[in-house]
Amino acid sequence: MATAQKKNLKFVDFCAGIGAGRLGLQNLGLSCVGFSEIDKYAERTYREFFGQEEKNHGDLMKINPDDLPDFDLMIAGFPCQSFSVIGQRKGMNDHRGQIIYGLIKIMNAKNLPYFILENVKGLVNHEGGKTLKIILEELDKAGYKVYHRVLNSLDYGVPQMRERIYFVGIRKDLVNGNNFEWPKPVFPPDVQDYLIDDGEMEFNEKKRAYETFLKYLDNKYNKGLFKIEKLLKDDYLVLDTRQSDLRLYRNKVPTLRTGRHGILYVRNGKFRRLSGFESLLLQGFPKNLSEKTKGKIADVYLLSQAGNAMTVSTIEAIGKSLLNYINHYE
Numbered sequence: 001m002a003t004a005q006k007k008n009l010k011f012v013d014f015c016a017g018i019g020a021g022r023l024g025l026q027n028l029g030l031s032c033v034g035f036s037e038i039d040k041y042a043e044r045t046y047r048e049f050f051g052q053e054e055k056n057h058g059d060l061m062k063i064n065p066d067d068l069p070d071f072d073l074m075i076a077g078f079p080c081q082s083f084s085v086i087g088q089r090k091g092m093n094d095h096r097g098q099i100i101y102g103l104i105k106i107m108n109a110k111n112l113p114y115f116i117l118e119n120v121k122g123l124v125n126h127e128g129g130k131t132l133k134i135i136l137e138e139l140d141k142a143g144y145k146v147y148h149r150v151l152n153s154l155d156y157g158v159p160q161m162r163e164r165i166y167f168v169g170i171r172k173d174l175v176n177g178n179n180f181e182w183p184k185p186v187f188p189p190d191v192q193d194y195l196i197d198d199g200e201m202e203f204n205e206k207k208r209a210y211e212t213f214l215k216y217l218d219n220k221y222n223k224g225l226f227k228i229e230k231l232l233k234d235d236y237l238v239l240d241t242r243q244s245d246l247r248l249y250r251n252k253v254p255t256l257r258t259g260r261h262g263i264l265y266v267r268n269g270k271f272r273r274l275s276g277f278e279s280l281l282l283q284g285f286p287k288n289l290s291e292k293t294k295g296k297i298a299d300v301y302l303l304s305q306a307g308n309a310m311t312v313s314t315i316e317a318i319g320k321s322l323l324n325y326i327n328h329y330e
């Protein structure tokens with residue numbers, strides 16, 4: 001983990017969600033001086049992590065930049081609904097797609113030095129690549145040299161497959177002779193250290209959804225393919241039901257998503273549902289922080305919020321690359 005800093009870099013957390021991006025940057029010693037989030041349920045979880053006192057600047061489209069303190073870096077996982085492959089493919093014409101313009105307005109008003117933005121991988125091919133091209137052109141016009149790349153969280157410290165596009169922006173007058181280097185992949189940690197909830201998450205015939213699950217095991221696509229007894233012998237096997245399909249994963253978990261709470265796994269010969277606590281761990285939140293939500297935030301919210309979040313360790317790795325670029329370490 002990074003330590004010594006030349007100067008305490010300050011950032012603002014836009015589209016903050018539950019603050020995974022914030023945590024990744026704080027782990028590098030950067031200071032958060034504000035956040036902006038419109039979803040009150042996400043804000044509730046955010047405050048469990050970061051305290052009740054800070055001001056939420058609210059809708060970033062309505063922020064007067066003069067009301068924000070000065071800061072060096074913007075972090076924003078801007079909403080993906082409008083670009084997502086699962087969305088209606090309305091792209092830049094959907095008002096949510098315009099949030100990028102709200103962010104650019106703030107960058108310019110604050111003469112912001114750096115930013116890290118995140119979005120779904122589907123943005124890359126949206127409208128045959130036109131949407132991405134427009135975003136890159138707009139950021140260039142705003143005065144930034146921009147690097148972008150799709151990274152998989154599985155390569156950056158958690159056992160979760162999660163491909164996302166990241167943008168790192170450097171104000172053109174701050175471009176130096178260094179190469180910006182994307183972080184190097186690391187070997188994923190063991191999934192067993194993440195599937196550790198000791199709560200009542202057992203999934204068996206007493207649960208209503210179990211019958212539906214059995215249908216996934218034995219439908220026209222996978223007749224005779226899966227035997228329950230065999231699956232239950234495979235500790236830490238992860239199971240995901242998707243459309244009519246059952247997918248199995250070993251030592252990793254598929255992408256957490258909002259609206260899909262159907263991830264199961266095997267532990268001690270029993271099926272269990274992935275819990276909200278475990279989904280936070282799989283997004284890189286540490287145990288002590290994730291525990292703060294226990295008994296306070298219902299799983300249905302946590303699973304969806306974790307599905308929307310960035311991965312703490314991926315942002316930490318990208319932030320470290322940016323700090324290296326700007327020679328920020330002593």
Ligand SMILES: C[S@@+](CC[C@H](N)C(=O)[O-])C[C@H]1O[C@@H](n2cnc3c(N)ncnc32)[C@H](O)[C@@H]1O
Pocket residue numbers: 014015016017018019020021036037038039042058059060061076077078079080099305308309310311
């Ligand atoms: C994809 S999620 C990003 C979550 C966040 N990066 C995290 O790690 O949890 C997008 C977030 O942007 C928020 N949002 C959408 N429009 C917004 C706006 N106009 N102003 C502030 N936040 C907004 C949503 O409520 C949602 O929580």
